[in-house]
Amino acid sequence: MSKREGVKAGSSTLLILSSMYKSLTKTEQKIADIIKQEPDTVVYSTLTDLSEKARTGDTSVLRLCRKLGFSGFQEFKLTLAQELVTTSRNVHSEIEEGDNLTTIAQKITLENKMFLENTFDLLDMKELQKAIDAIGKANKIYFFGVGSSANTAADAKHRFMRLGFNTELVTDSHVMAMSAMLMEKQDVVFAVSTTGSTKDIVDAVRLAKSNGAYFICLTSHAKSPVTQYADAVLLSCSKESPLQGGAFKSKITQIHVLDIMTTAVALQNKEKAYRAIERTSKGIIDKLY
Template sequence: MQYSDNTVLKNLKSRYDQFTNVEKTIANFFINNKETTKLSSKSIAEKLFVSEASLSRFSKKCGYKGFREFIFEYEKNISKYNKEEISNLVINTYQDLLDSCHRMIDQEQMKKVAHLLTTSNRVCVFGMGSSGIVAEEINLRFMRLGLNIESVHDSHRIKMLSSLANKDSVIIAISLSGTTKEILQGISIAKSNGAKVIMITSNRSFHLVSFCDEIILIPTIKDLEAGDCISPQFPVLIMVDVLYTYFINTECYYKTKLSTLNGLFKFEDESILI
């Protein structure tokens, strides 16, 4: 078996959703560990309260012959990330997310969502916390293209605007976890009023289907939402950039852009006269 830099950690992260609860406990330890000492099967089993047999099964599930081969490659892996090379860890994490975003892009879905935006009368972007910052970024970018759009990150305004939504409205909801209470309440109200709902999330749960017309899935890594290492909204911004590109390539876009430019030129002419 041939290995490249960071292969072990990439392997663990890519298989994470397939692990059992015990295996996730083991995976979490190795993903977060930065030490190369006391990594014997006995010491790790005692520390994690699992059996050595569980460590062996975990290693084989990850594609290794056994725990000894796994730990050999793992030690080589983490030795690269000392304090002098911490920037590599950050860059590699961004690269992993970028690669994952590329694999997850659904071109037909992007075309459909872009069409929904160009044919709507009004678009509202919901986001709480750091997602609210991204909502504002979406608002500013698409407003420049002539879209009637507004960003909302206050729970009370989310409820009010959801109540005012109708069949000509589109709601873009951002929630990495897909469990933000205020967001779910808002899109539920908007959906019941006939609005189209687009959710950007890393949550693959089927319960979101009843709230949403389109779910744009984004990749995630453990503790990404906490923002300890990198921006938790990085994958959201990537997908928004892709959607933005699809939007400006729709026929309806050119009509809205022309209208916006005409309005700007008219405003500038009136300013000159004043």
């Protein structure tokens, strides 16, 4: 069985499908909707069964399977069936008006736990290692983010600075464009964009890539516009409607990825990181009682 390129071995097919959803054609989205809504039924369906239910052609189903990295419908079904058997499918209730504070806290905790587990399933270790290696060799690391994603980018800048790296946070679109034009091959740009479709970010990283900078993106959509320029794509689980931009769940999963990444970078660059942590700690010691 051929495994999906660019997707972590063992990643949930349904998670990957959700991550790629916005980049699919309308016809492929119709097929994807059925797969997500009725995965147990799909594993017992034929290619024609699924195409007829979605009111599409067989070739559209095959095209979707190949976009997901499978050689055909049978391989897709087999993998999906295995995941449905081995994966514990937790269903968490929506918060209701009559819920007391304890119930609300329990539901949010369980849902956040599920999002963290799903982020681990989405995170490709090969992509993560590429990002870690690039950061270790970087002359300077630029962190890009706008809106709510700027807060995550600021956290990343602060953490890498304390590990001894030359860092800069850029959240203004004009400064992003100017910084991108001044970047060189030894520089790394790390952009945070939950949707992966923020025009200011996409425009800036395109300029940075034209100057040879290495580009890492942290996003929740595997085939979003920003990923076409990325040298390394880090995926985090997110569930935001247009009215929920900046949801805390997105931030929690992004910070989780950064926690994994910075820890690994520190271990891989141990002497530099530990020396910097000691020096920066001494620098702020008189700021505390």
